Amino acid sequence: MVSYAPRPQSTPEPMVDRDNQQFGSFQQRHIGVTSDAVQEMLEVLGISSLEQLINDTVPQTIRLTSSLDVPDAETEYNALRMLKAIASQNKVYSSYIGMGYSNCITPPVILRNILENPGWYTAYTPYQPEIAQGRLEALLNFQTLIIDLTGLEIANASLLDEGTAAAEAMSMSYGVCKNKANAYFVSQDCHPQTIDVLQTRARPLGIDIIIGNHQDFDFSTAIFGAILQYPASDGTIYDYREFTQKVHVTGALVTVAADPLSLCLLKPPGEFGADIAVGSTQRFGIPLGYGGPHAAYFATKEEYKRQVPGRIVGVSKDARGKTALRLALQTREQHIRRDKATSNICTAQVLLAVIAGMYAVYHGAEGLKQIAEDIHQKTTTLAEGLKKSGYRIKSENFFDTLRVELGSKSLESILQACEVKKINLRIFDDNAVGISLDETTSEADLIDLLEIFAPGKQLPSFPPSPLLSRTTPYLTHPTFNRYHSETELLRYIHKLETKDLSLTTSMIPLGSCTMKLNATSEMIPVTWAEFGNIHPFAPKSQTKGYQILFEQLEAWLAEITGFAGISLQPNAGSQGEYTGLLVIKQYHESRGDTHRNICLIPESAHGTNPASAVMCGMKVVAVGCDKDGNIDISDLQAKAEKHRDNLAALMVTYPSTHGVFEEGISEICAIAHRHGGQVYMDGANMNAQVGLCRPGDIGADVCHLNLHKTFCIPHGGGGPGMGPIGVASHLVPFLPGHPVIEIGSEKSIGAVSAAPWGSASILVISWMYIVMMGASGLTEATKIAILNANYIAKRLEGHYPVLYKGSNGYVAHECILDLRALKKSANIDIDDVAKRLMDYGFHAPTVSWPVAGTIMVEPTESESKAELDRFCDALIAIRAEIALIEAGKMDIQDNLLKNAPHTAESLISGEWTHPYTREEAAYPAPWTRDNKFWVSVSRIDAAFGDRNFVCSCLPMDAYSE
Structure with missing residues (x-):
């Protein structure tokens, strides 16, 4: 089972007294504005009630006439208690089912400081890279891990799961292959869920899926690509070199779905000719979670870098020449390519990729190899015990999974013995079972497993038999060799966290992205x-x-x-x-x-x-x-x-x-x-x-x-x-x-x-x-989200035109501010405003979408009036800075916006030659003196990074003193 930091099994102490009298409902804690603040905001809008605003904003023809039929709101304590009662009806067995999912150990330092840390889980997609350098570095580590293990040249910053990553590989192969074939070969040894997802994806595109044995495939059938499982779903390790060569002769591409931990011991897919490698990094410290979330990976050759689905973190430099990271090759993003896109994936599993990458940082190459060898040794020991007990193991070449042929033994008797020991095995259709071991498997577990098949038999003593087919080194970068003690890793994690702006710092007012409160009480059950x-x-x-x-x-x-x-x-x-x-x-x-x-x-x-x-x-x-x-x-x-x-x-x-x-x-x-x-x-x-x-x-x-x-x-x-x-x-x-x-x-x-x-x-x-919200709370949250957006629109409309409003002059839960005229009046681009907001301690709203040259603001219902005002004050102050440029009182190129964001280093090193003061650059608003968020890099040169494409950790000499 997944191991966590020690945790009490009882429900947390209540936030209410013994008579269950609430100090405050969750609704009051989730919604940021008080009743007094609501009235103040309504006065600014010039209306008498919240209900009037809603009636004037939402068409009456579509309004609900009754309240939602959902349960009444519960306190945080009661909700946790109710959910604990539901959770207790799950039975946590030892699962050796495999099929791409393995028990693993989440290092407690990673569990507490990443998975359970709002500094990591409340941040937004790193589209504003200057305030996301921590996440970007962690994702670069992940990409480097995947590149090293797979032996391919580039990797993306994760995908959703192994099945859909395989489907993305099929789609990419279809797009880049030039032989005009319409069929895709899928090995029958792939995981069944992967095969099914591939069939689902292929059907609407008219792609013919051929499922078969790679060892006897007839290459007279034209294919544009093929996918293989490595090791196979039943555990067998095949040598795919000959098959790969034959596929390449036809001009098609080969994808290998590989278990990344096995690649610590096995020959990497890139070394036997694979064009693409996909898989799941779940066993790198990510809990099973009944299926997710987990981080899939996708690696390929550099020649296909513009066809890779999802995101790639790349190395670039900032305005001062300092190494900086950002999302590379932005033209792949679907909001640009639209119906020309080869994929609709513009998302990732960042938090989980960070965990997987940090798991590799913590263990390093030697640690990962030791884990892999230990698993393989235990699998070999179990295999010998089963063979000595009269069972046939399908393959002698395996990593962590055995297919056990039961022979005359009935499957029912095996399953009955499994139930007694609370063990799950994989069941094949032809009187065979699968056993997949993992890093949590102990010697006692091996004894239990053998006892199921052969009661009374002793576990044999078997000499180590490591797989030796991998000869190339991996994870040689300093990052994977410096942080093996908990003290060092804790500091590294914290250092990266402090480079990122998350909801722990300020509101993130992104239109269409709803960055609202992720309450602690909502997050607690995730790690039960x-x-x-x-x-x-x-x-x-x-x-x-x-x-x-x-x-x-x-x-x-x-x-x-x-x-x-x-x-x-x-x-x-x-x-x-x-x-x-x-x-x-x-x-x-x-x-x-x-x-x-x-x-x-x-x-x-x-x-x-x-x-x-x-x-x-x-x-x-x-x-x-x-x-x-x-x-x-x-x-x-x-x-x-x-x-x-x-x-x-x-x-x-x-x-x-x-x-x-x-x-x-x-x-x-x-x-x-x-x-x-x-x-x-x-x-x-x-x-x-x-x-x-x-x-x-x-x-x-x-x-x-x-x-x-x-x-x-x-x-x-x-x-x-x-x-x-x-x-x-x-x-x-x-x-x-x-x-x-x-x-x-x-x-x-x-x-x-x-x-x-x-x-x-x-x-x-x-x-x-x-x-915890109940019907009334959910409805009130919606109303307040609409109020907050209209309040911001009203406060800012005298400084920035609000582009669209309804027939009564109101917006919904977000508003679009039009900045296009600033280009002509002051040579100010939308990015200049976005970067200057960082100096004020804010993440920019959604920029240039859905209209170029605009920002879309969504405050959500979770922010207080004080925070809304602080954000409005920042944008108003920035507009005043732009007015100085328009009036000729500030240089049109060398100004506060064009040079934003300002790092601490830029303020203290070298001669200050700008026509504004250091104080104006660093402390543009009163709150920045009390709690300043410092960006770690200056404005990043994205074009330089695309011209000099690098998507893995820098080479060793970059780390020299």
């Missing part, structure tokens, strides 16, 4: 053993607690959205988009409408929308927006009419991408329905809907939910996330299924994630949030 130590393929009889959690959460989310069914499987918002559209496609095909392939998407949509549609085999047709930023209904009508015979779907975001409740939304949905299409609603802005209106009532057929936004799962520096979907009743039969754990119907689209319920362990966060 009853949730963290369960294998995703454990029998359902052992996971009754999880099943209760899923059932309740699905019911509440269905009520909140107005839908008939929920799937929790998609483990990112991008996956939710893809899944929702795939369900729509499957629905049309079930009716014989296989020709329906047109997807109407507003021009303002996020780039993942068109990318997802293309991945589903749809053709994107753009719909224009009017001068107010709303969908142009006449253009929509015309295009729906034009494509009525082939219309599959309309994708909309509500409130709109421009931060406004479009009054024509019901008619927009009706137009799609009248012309035979289905309506997919992007749930990115659900934070403005909960308790006020519901997608299902408005007219949507599908909606994905970003649980890492509206429902409080933290962003983790760019992941984990969850993107479940809700669907109307006619689409329920098509929701995702799974090949290992039986879920879904016969009409299911198949698996879209490797695990049946995606990243199951973090669903406890959203469960806690809903239980």
Whole structure:
């Protein structure tokens, strides 16, 4: 089982007295503004009540007429107690199931200081790299780990899970292979969940999946790529060199799905010709969590760097020539490539990749090799014991997994013995079982395992037999050789943490990203053993607690959205988009409408929308927006009419991408329905809907939910996330299924994630949030989110134009500030404002999206009025600094904004030649004197990094004194 730091089993002491009289409800703790502050903000807006604001903002035609049917709010203490009772119904067995998931030990120093640390889990995606150098360095470590282990040239900063990483490899192979083949070979020895995800992804693209034995594949069949499992799912280690050479002769690409720990002993995929390597780093200190979240990896050759899905951290330099990190090759991002994107993945599992990378930093090459050799030795010892007891082991070449042929022994008797010892094994269809060992396996565990098969037999003493096929060194960089003591690692982790701006520092006002409170009480259950130590393929009889959690959460989310069914499987918002559209496609095909392939998407949509549609085999047709930023209904009508015979779907975001409740939304949905299409609603802005209106009532057929936004799962520096979907009743039969754990119907689209319920362990966060807020709290949170956004818009409208408003002059839960005129008046770009905000201690809002030259601000409901005012004061002060440039009182190039952000080093070293003071640069507002967040690097030169592409730790000589 996963090992954690010692932790009491009892529930924490209550935050209430013995008579259960509350000191303060959770609702009051989650919502940042007080009742007095609400009145002050309403006065600024010139209205008398919060209800008036909501009535003037949300169209009456879509308003809910009754409260949500979810439980009344519970205190934090009671919610934890209730969840502990549910968790106790899970049975934590010793699982030797394998299939890409292993028990592991999370070093306590990493558990406490990263996984349980809000300084790490509340940060945002590092799009503003100057205030994300800590995470970026940790991700560079992760990339270096993967490059070293796989023997390939570049790696990305993680993907969602092994199954979807394999699907991304297939898509990339399809895009870069020049032989025009339409078939993809999948080894029958791949994990079954990977095979199923590949089939799901291939079907809408018309790719033919060939599942077979790599040893006898007929190469007269043209393929564009192939994928192999290394070691195979049943544990066998094959020599893939000859097969790889034959694939390359045809011009196709080879992907190897490899267990990274085995690569400490086995020949790296890059050394036997693999073009791509994928896999999961879960066993590098990441809890099982009933399937996630875990960090997948993706490595390939440098020639494919612009086709790699997801993000790559690259090395560059700042304005002072100092080494600095940022996300490289930004043109791969989907908001730029849109329907030309080869993937809709613009997310990662950053928090988990940080953990995996830090696990490698902690252990180093020798430590990892020792862990791998110990596992292999124990597996060899068990194999000898089983063979001496009369059992046949399928392969003599293995790392940590054995396929045991039972012969005359009945499977039922083995399983009965397993139940007595609370052990789970993998079950094959042909009277065989699989046993996968891990770093937690002890000698006592080996004795228990042997006793199951051969009662009374002694464990043999067997000499070490290390695998010696790997000869190349790995993890030679200083980072992996300096921090092996806890003191050193603790300081390293803390040093990186202090380079990052997270919610522990200030509000992160990102439009469309909802960086709200991730309450401690919501996070506590994530590391409970009853949730963290369960294998995703454990029998359902052992996971009754999880099943209760899923059932309740699905019911509440269905009520909140107005839908008939929920799937929790998609483990990112991008996956939710893809899944929702795939369900729509499957629905049309079930009716014989296989020709329906047109997807109407507003021009303002996020780039993942068109990318997802293309991945589903749809053709994107753009719909224009009017001068107010709303969908142009006449253009929509015309295009729906034009494509009525082939219309599959309309994708909309509500409130709109421009931060406004479009009054024509019901008619927009009706137009799609009248012309035979289905309506997919992007749930990115659900934070403005909960308790006020519901997608299902408005007219949507599908909606994905970003649980890492509206429902409080933290962003983790760019992941984990969850993107479940809700669907109307006619689409329920098509929701995702799974090949290992039986879920879904016969009409299911198949698996879209490797695990049946995606990243199951973090669903406890959203469960806690809903239980502690209750119906009234959830609704009040939405109202306050709308109030806060309108308050900011009102305070700033005299300084920056608010680009879009509703018919009554109000925005939804976010507002767009127009900075475009500043380029002409003062030569100030949007990035100049974003970087200057860092000097004031703030993360910039969303920049240049959905309109170039603007910033989109979303304050959420969790921030106090004091924090909102501080943010507004910062932007107002920056506008005054710009006015000095406009008036000719500040140099148009050498000024506070162009030189931002200012580091401490830049202020104290060398001669000060700027036409402003050090004090103006460093302490632009009163609060910066009390609590200054110092950036560690100056403005980064992204173009330099792309011209000199490096995505791993710098070479040894860069560390010389």
